[in-house]
Amino acid sequence: xxxxxxxxxxxxxxxxxxxxxxxxxxxxxxxxxxxxxxxxxxxxxxxxxxxxxxxxxxxxxxxxxxxxxxxxxxxxxxxxxxxxxxxxxxxxxxxxxxxxxxxxxxxxxxxxxxxxxxxxxxxxxxxxxxxxxxxxxxxxxxxxxxxxxxxxxxxxxxxxxxxxxxxxxxxxx
Numbered sequence: 001x002x003x004x005x006x007x008x009x010x011x012x013x014x015x016x017x018x019x020x021x022x023x024x025x026x027x028x029x030x031x032x033x034x035x036x037x038x039x040x041x042x043x044x045x046x047x048x049x050x051x052x053x054x055x056x057x058x059x060x061x062x063x064x065x066x067x068x069x070x071x072x073x074x075x076x077x078x079x080x081x082x083x084x085x086x087x088x089x090x091x092x093x094x095x096x097x098x099x100x101x102x103x104x105x106x107x108x109x110x111x112x113x114x115x116x117x118x119x120x121x122x123x124x125x126x127x128x129x130x131x132x133x134x135x136x137x138x139x140x141x142x143x144x145x146x147x148x149x150x151x152x153x154x155x156x157x158x159x160x161x162x163x164x165x166x167x168x169x170x171x172x173x
Contacts, residue, residue: 019085078155
């Protein structure tokens with residue numbers, strides 16, 4: 001209980017949700033530990049990676065419904081920086097909530113945008129626009145054998161931290 005109270009007082013630097021990671025490629029504790037070093041996390045800060053979510057569209061399972069709702073709630077509350085999940089899951093959210101496309105996110109970082117360009121995927125948004133809303137992570141640092149994609153809510157709260165995370169995922173060689 002004391003740890004929970006302490007954690008609530010820390011500033012969130014980056015918050016990521018991972019859904020349907022059956023192979024545990026994006027394991028939360030490992031990523032949080034790695035990113036703590038990348039971000040030089042101080043004692044009053046934290047990075048949150050929630051890898052316990054499982055989404056099956058159309059399912060009436062309570063756990064699945066809770067995961068689906070949690071992702072919607074955090075995006076609506078403007079607290080989520082990115083969602084990592086299989087294609088059908090991220091496309092579902094892109095079609096249902098306002099998202100930020102990668103060229104807009106990286107407009108001030110043309111070198112990084114060019115580096116990520118081969119991994120960007122077009123998807124249709126809530127308003128019917130087709131833009132590069134998805135980032136294929138199969139060639140990232142974590143190399144999932146099953147394709148996983150990243151989508152970014154339009155209200156991403158920690159833009160610079162997310163850009164640093166992208167640089168970590170796809171290092172420039």
